[in-house]
Amino acid sequence: MTKAVIDTDKCVGHGQCAMMAPDVFDLDADGYARVIAADITGDLRRDTETAAMACPEQAIGIED
Template sequence: MTQIVVDTTKCVGAAQCVLSAPDLFDQDDDGFVLVLEENPTGELAQSAATAATLCPSQAITVQD
């Protein structure tokens, strides 16, 4: 099972995750990452991996 883990202390609010995977990520009122689906499957799991790669602060980890 795929699990998305975020370290909000590392998030810089660049929103690359939201732009690359809007079904999985959003931003709170302060601009920091929110995970909408912690355990994505199928194509969404691949989107999560892409978002983790694009995150400039390396705040997103995808575990299988």
């Protein structure tokens, strides 16, 4: 299983991740990101990589 992870100490809630990978990330009521996909394979992994590059805080990681 491959997981998307968010470093909550770094996330400041820009929201790019939810726009780049809406099937992987959502924003909570305070605007901070949370992971909504249990397993990211195929297109979801590609979208997560795109979101990770777009995150200004470098708060997104991928764990295999």
